[in-house]
Amino acid sequence: MAKELKELTKRSENYSQWYNDLVIKADLAEQSAVRGCMVIKPYGYAIWEKMQQQLDKMFKETGAQNAYFPLLIPKSFLSKEAEHVKGFAKECAVVTHYRLKSSEEGTGVEVDPAAKLEEELIIRPTSETIIWNTYKNWIKSWRDLPLMCNQWCNVMRWEMRTRPFLRTSEFLWQEGHTAHATREEAEAEAQKMLKVYADFAEQWMAVPVVQGVKSETERFAGALDTYTIEAMMQDGKALQSGTSHFLGQNFAKSFDVTYLNKENKPEYVWATSWGVSTRLIGALIMTHSDDNGLVLPPRLAPIQVVIVPISKTSEQLKAIHDQLKPIIDGLRAMGITVKFDDNDTKRPGFKFADYELKGVPVRLVMGGRDLENNTIEVMRRDTLQKETVSLEKILEYVPKLLEEMQANILKKAKDFRDAHIYECENYDEFKQKIKDGGFFLCHWDGTEETEAKIKEETQATIRCVPFGVEQTPGVDMVSGKPAKYRVIIARSY
């Protein structure tokens, strides 16, 4: 067994360490020289590119257009929406100077005190403020609405405890910002985008999610409502994987954005914003992967099929390649990404372990006997099952297998998730069971006090009021008061 694999911590021993190991060993990302900021390595970035391509298509189908707004935000802009600045002030990277000069000793450079900015600039933690300051000039009449822009960019939130993909000071994301004439339209947009995220998570990432609305304390800073998709990791913890916010008229009022309605009267504009980030890669890893390494859903795998020839001589290698050439071409013509790995500086055993570690969905191996028999060995990464398939059937077999795997991975994650959602009406029982993870469907009295008590005593939080769950009457398991909603409670990342 290859060295890399031996060193991968087992999930059952230390789930957190397993995750950290896997990110490094599968060549996804690494810590950079800058505190809390990661380097996304080519293999990890290739997954992000696949995610971007599909999401971008889905956004454009809803009518959104891409644009680009400045990285830096004047400090005064942040203050304009009171809740917003409260939420972000504590994690802002601040630009104060615009020049360096040779240091006194002449050995390096230092900040030039003569180049101090009149007003400090903040590296965007999110772009509502700079975008609504811009929308002010773009929106005059009802004819300019709806206005729907998205940007793919980097943002910075100075985090004290970071983990690759899950929580980093700088991360990549997309942020959609839409402007509407009516409250109803904006609310519908926020919910529509939540649905887009949920569809993407399930159909592309094979990650089933609970959709719902956040409690007031968990809302985005400046939103009237925050919708969320919550995924369950293999340790039973929740990972908030995407959010969509109904912002009401808060930003329109802060930045004075009005439009003339059909009766020629000015009205404030209604807003939404919505975003997903490289955190999705963390969700992907933690939902499917196992002790052998990554398990990637075929639709997002950078390499979908790897072919490893096993030959004793260069003549045999050539014969294998000749035999496989039309198959490689055929698979590629179907849009399948194929790697033919004839690198002779690495042994087949090393390659097998490495491609398992990297989660390549399908491995094809051809050796001398296969060559004689016109067969090939197929291994699927999700179940690690092997099968010998005749060459003439392989072009039909592989695409079917990839589809089956995509469905199987989703089913497995869904079965796990469903087996770990508990209805619970007893706080003592809850306190006991939450230690093993899982989503708890509980009655809640709707007060911040109860929410805070649960968090303090169990480190669990109210993830959302879930959609599609019957809102039965009942009493709050903590306070004993009449419940307002049934909510999902869980520990989370």
Added chain:
Amino acid sequence: MAKELKELTKRSENYSQWYNDLVIKADLAEQSAVRGCMVIKPYGYAIWEKMQQQLDKMFKETGAQNAYFPLLIPKSFLSKEAEHVKGFAKECAVVTHYRLKSSEEGTGVEVDPAAKLEEELIIRPTSETIIWNTYKNWIKSWRDLPLMCNQWCNVMRWEMRTRPFLRTSEFLWQEGHTAHATREEAEAEAQKMLKVYADFAEQWMAVPVVQGVKSETERFAGALDTYTIEAMMQDGKALQSGTSHFLGQNFAKSFDVTYLNKENKPEYVWATSWGVSTRLIGALIMTHSDDNGLVLPPRLAPIQVVIVPISKTSEQLKAIHDQLKPIIDGLRAMGITVKFDDNDTKRPGFKFADYELKGVPVRLVMGGRDLENNTIEVMRRDTLQKETVSLEKILEYVPKLLEEMQANILKKAKDFRDAHIYECENYDEFKQKIKDGGFFLCHWDGTEETEAKIKEETQATIRCVPFGVEQTPGVDMVSGKPAKYRVIIARSY
């Protein structure tokens, strides 16, 4: 004529103002609230997306992979390569704090002095330093080479005089960074990427370029050689449109990056970097556009064909749409982007002017008479010529026309460029003629003194020692000394 058009300054009156007007009126970009930073609007961004798609494909075909490195660079990293820091220190945005707090008066926020960074961080002006600090861990043996990463990102260079796309404090770009075992391989890579840029400029942007190598004073800070593509704008000025740098072992030595060669001996790695930016959009605008607005090469136009129906009644509109439906579907099936504009709040005349302003290559108009005759009016944006074409031929006609336009736009730009390249051996003549723009092919003695004198007296600079031009012997037109090269001299953006 629509209001927007009336206000577009004519090129002959004020070329610079014409450009600024066009950027705004064609909805490409606008100044943001942050000094020197622009907002790229959806229409402008759509051009950038088309550029990215094609360039990304071309980069990947050379074996480069995408990755992502941190936005912030520790100040000390910049200092490690002496020339590099000299080149960039004066335009660095510096992050000094990581938190805001409520201001004393309680009305806003202010920088929290308790949250001062131990070492200041620089917003990347370019990423050689942080990347080579990372490569140090990735490169151990000759087996790890070549290493070729590219990233699409934003960078920041604090510019005092900015112009949309051409020179902005923040801009979007790609930067490729490659590591090689030998000098020859690195030099070949730098030249190969210059060729990729030149091909992209000519085949996709329809912008002919002069390829060459920069003089020492115009080199990238830290490079041994900088290769450049120089395009000629319609006012005869040069626009440096892309550069590729042979960095030698400078960064490998500064960051101590060595590899074990096949004899197991450590050697420093050889490097290149190469980049193009949103400046290319400026090149596109300034090369082709005219007094009616943008002229876009079909291959990069966000909308390639616009269809404007002219109808007196809603029945007639429906009949036109029914007639055109299979044509719209047919064009889209060929991968052509088509917009059917039946917006009834705008008059046809306004639409015509607006699509001309936005540079949509082909406009199809169908009215009542066309409906009777089974014809459609075709206008091409490059020559503004109109033709009536029978409907049954249109699916064949349009793709051919788009190709013809792409070639015609390139030819026009090439003819203009070639007519404005002058061989010149007399400095007085040069000083006179340079006022009207153009590229001057002159003998140069190779000294910085001559270069500085030309710049001071004429604002023109040595753009490059061009490739593919015979290096005849001669004397420097300024100093009268024996010449080292023939170079291209021009005023530039």
